[in-house]
Amino acid sequence: MVAECKASGSFVKRSLQKDIEEFANLKKPIAQAIHKRYGVDKKLKIIWLFVTENIIWSSPDKERAKGENIRIITERELRYYSQIADHIGKAARYQFLAEFLKDQPIPELSGKTVPAVRGRLGGRRFYCIGVIERPVGNEVASVVALLIRCLQTWNATYPDFCAIGRRQL
16 A cells, blocks of 8 residues: 545645646556565555545545546545454454455456355345355455445445444354
8 A cells, every 4th residue: 555645734625636646646656666675476456545634625636536546535434444443353454455456356266256145134135245265365355345345235334234243143
């Protein structure tokens, strides 16, 4: 993960165009330095983040960041990931990876299926996902991404899911 951070003492709307362009221009040299350090043979996926606090993003800035493959994390998302870490501990890493790598293909999972049982609980559809083989690395993130999509079909969040799980145990 490579992040640029910007903050303000109070909520303010400001243009981040210049900052996004500067960060985007640094992506190539930073990626080259990372590959030089860890080797070209490593299948590294770099997550580019722009983290802000008390800054109101404009639509053009959001589109600009998206066009440069830079993900945005505001104070709201930061709180969300902190809560997930409080609920599920170190496994929150996979939630984070699943969110930020969800649109990237994972060749190791090509042709594999994830066993799941679909059911209803309290009038809501749920999926119970079991992992037979012990997944490693991005495979865990993919399973978590699948779980997130399932949870989103019934408007639940991870903290909700964890709370439901604790009540049922």
